[in-house]
Each structure stands twice: as structure tokens, then as C-alpha cells.
Amino acid sequence: MLTLKKLRVTMPESQNDTGKKNRTYMSKELTTRAENYSEWYNELVVKGQLADHSAVRGCMVIKPYGYALWENMRDQLDKMFKETGHVNAYFPLFVPKSLFEAEEKNAEGFAKECAIVTHYRLKTDSENKGKLIVDPEAKLEEELIIRPTSEAIIWNTYKGWIQSYRDLPLLINQWANVVRWEMRTRLFLRTAEFLWQEGHTAHATKEEAIIETKKMLDVYAAFVEEWMAVPVIKGVKTANERFAGAEDTYCIEALMQDGKALQAGTSHFLGQNFAKAFDVKFSDKENKLDYVWATSWGVSTRLIGALIMAHSDDQGLVLPPRIAPLQVVLVPIYKGEESKPVIDAKANEIVAALKSLGIRVKYDDSDNARPGWKFAEYELKGVPVRIALGMRDLENNVVEIARRDTKEKKSISLDGIAAYIEKLLEEIQQNIFSKAKAFQQDNTREANSWDEFVTLLDEKAGFVSAHWDGTSETEEKIKQETKATIRCIPLNNALEPGKCILTGKPSSQRVLFARAY
């Protein structure tokens, strides 16, 4: 913290003379993680072409490269949802206020961050030519809330869809945007509008709903670990951190390179809260009426933030091959005009072979940048594998393969090159995950006293596993003192008697603390 402040203070002084040249040169480079982690992140998002700020406060423009990443994530998740029996539907962006407030706890939880539509028409301003004003005549009878989440509108709809146990379970997901009026925003991590999916299911029994909640948590964990290569801890939230309106909130927690935790996905067991609020009943086999049991679960574009902060380095993004928009880039190296067609021919051959294996590959033979520039550019954008092909390689029947994750370069025989790269992509995927997993393990530590707890948080960051007496008051006090929150009570946690880190009261298990995004 101190060093960061010093850096910021000294920067303006170093802007003169020699500093200027450096800065110009540095503009192509990135702030390093050690220099300023959050600036590094911001630059990476923008320079890596993932997203930009927009003219609207707190809202971002997701650029084609970033959107391609989201599409890959979305497509895989969607497939996994469908494999587990879910179907997609779409519900409105607007929620009438009366519906929104039906489930009290949920409404209260979101009340402070809602955007509200109050009018439906503009008119020209008679006093100000060319300007528009809100037409006071066009006030809505009932305000519309722009959904911060869709439970209200969906459960209001489900009421009409569910009569009998034969209508259950109802397993629906929607891909949508939501709006939460955030005070402080950051690209991907917390924006006023974001993209996500929200699953909303209805079940005949409590047990079945709980199974669904945990199943979807497993789906999230599998996706995030196997596709995004980000290791996660599965757990349950404490009452303080629970979703408003839920009985239980399950989560996957990831650890970023600066030692801060990030909630990467949540799955809620909603009990009968929404069924009661919206009067959704069904007849069971004995023709007895009961309220249905509900779940909801979601992941958002925030996952992209997690991805960036888990893997990327001081040269730029590091994207796991399975979701990278571009898995391989081929850069030709020409020497003289006559070599171009020769290199092109071989390059096209390689590209065709890779495409036939389903590999996302680009041949970048554009003439407006030289090879060195392209190398740096694709490193910044996190393309997992780069192939360089020049006459020298052709003569030796090889290509130069560079891995983004290890920066290792090797000459590899052109014979069987496509199969080699297919295998290499898989190896990179595994390596990125292993590296992140090792980081997570190295940065999860036990604290057995208050002093040790505070020292670990301040000097090492990461997850701190410690005993807690189970009360909200203690959790709140710890948060006040250290800014650390209980990220979760890990599932399958080993029971281990101990004493609360703060109060010394008896505790039956350790929970995971961290400072979080």
C-alpha cells in the first residue's frame, strides 16, 4: 500500500525530459503487477481489446475479442446446462414494482441499487431548441424496475405454469443482461450493467431442490476449473453473505494473483420463499396442495475478470486454450518478394490441417506490422500458441512454436504438426490450471491466533483458514477490523474442534477468510 502511494506521488515529478521518452516507449508496455496491480488489470482489459469504458457511467462496451471470449464461455455453459436437463427462455427486462417488492427480503436486498423507469415519452423542449425533456404527461402509473435479477418476474410467471407435480421439476435458464446501480465500478468485475445467465428451477420436494442447487454448483466448478483453468473452492456462504431471499447460498470462490478472493459463481437454495411470495402451489400425488421449492443460480461476465486476474502476466493476457477466441496464430516471416508465395502455400497447408482438427487459428500475413510487432501483440492478447514460419524453417522442414504460458520457443518438425499442436494446446490448458492451483494452495494458510490472522492477511493475503464462533456479530467485527470476510464454509470441510480466532469461543470447524473483490 505504501509503495503504491509513493509511486503515484512521484510519477508527476518524473514526467520531464528523460521521463517523457520512457513513457512514450512504455505506452506500448504494461504497468507490471508489482508496480500497481489494479492499474495492470485495467490496462490489460483495454489494451488486450476485451472491453472499453462507454459514455455511460459504470457501463462497458465489450469489444469483439472480449465478446468472442464470452461467447465461448457461454456456449460451453449452455451445453452443460442442457446436458443437465435445462432449457432456455427469456423474461422481460422490466419488473413492475409491485412484483418486485413481493418477496420482501429479496426486494430489500436490491432496493439500494435499482434503476427505475418512471416515464415512457420524451418531448421537444419549447424553451430550448433541439433539446428533449421528459414529458410530465407520460408518467407511468406503476414504476418499472430494471431487473437486478429476475426472480420476481419469473416466479410471477411460474404461478401460471405450475399446477401439479407433473409440471415439476421446471428447469429453466435465461441468458440476459441485468442492472445494478453500483457506486464504484470496474470493467468486468463490477459494472452497472452486466451479462449473465440465471437459472430458475421449481421442484416438488426440498431434497430435490437442494440436490439441484448443489448440482449446478458442481457444473460451475467443473466449467471454471476445466475450461477456464481457474481452481475454485466450493462452499456455503454465512448468513451475512447469503443472497437476499435464499435459505442457503452456495458459491465457488477463486483466488486472484494479488491474494484477493473473487466469488466466481453462486447457486441458491431458495426454499419456499418465492413460492409463498408469489403463491406458487402444486398438487402432489395425494392431491394435497403445497408450495414448490426453488433454486436460482448464476454466473456473469465477472468470470472474465477472474480469468484475467488468475492467469495473466506482465506481458499481457494468458488465455486457456479451451476458451481462447484464437488458439493459434501463424506469423509468416518473409525475406524478399519471392519467398512470400512459398511461405503462404505452406502456411495455408498448416492452417487447413489445424482447422480440420477444430482448432481456432489465424494466419496473420498482414503487411502493416512486422513479425516482432505481431509477436508482442499476440502475447498481449493471450493467444496460447504462436507459430512462426520463415524460409529458414522451410529448408529444415520445421516451424517455430512459441507457448504463451511458459514463453518457451521450440523448433518442431512440420510432419504431424497439427497433431502436435492439438496435444500442446491440451498441455497448456493443464499447465495453466496446475500453476493456478499451486498458487491457490500456496496461498491458503491456517491462522490459530488473532495476531497470526492479522499478520497473514496483511503480509501474505490469500485465503486464511481459521476458527469462527459461528455468529454474525463476530463475522462483522472481523470485517470491521481487517476488511476480510468469510468467503465460505468449504463443502466437505473437516470437522475440527477449536477456538474462535476473535472471541475464543468454541468452534467445530475452520472457515475461509479473505479480502475480496
Next chain:
RNA sequence: CGGGAUGUAGCGUAGCCCGGUUAUCGCGCCUGGUUUGGGACCAGGAGGUCGCAAGUUCGAAUCUUGCCAUCCCGACCA
């Protein structure tokens, strides 16, 4: 939403304190040429409502006020 800072061409910036010809420089961009194995070079060229809006003034990038956006620090939150 409170405190602090910032906003000049696509990017990074000089000029602002102390108002005064045609707003500085580098990168990038366009044209032509030479090049191409880790961010090439030469020559020529284009590009600006100085964040937006009012005000003060003979005159505003520069002074005043309001607004918008971004960053940092708090409170809030996925």
C-alpha cells in the same frame, strides 16, 4: 454517495500558475519506397468543437460556475 486527482488528434503528452498570431512533441494513421527471425527506416501528408455547457473578457486550452466521464481512498455490492 462523500473526499482527492485527472480530462488537449486513435494513444501518450507540452502549453494552464502569469489569458494574446496558425495549440507542442512522440507513437499510431494515409501515400510512395526500402524492409521483415522480438515492437523497422526514409520522404511526403492528413488528422483538433483543447470532456460538455454557461459565464467573465476586446480576446479563453488557460480565469469562474455547473454538468459528464475516468482513476484512487472510504461506505455499499456479484
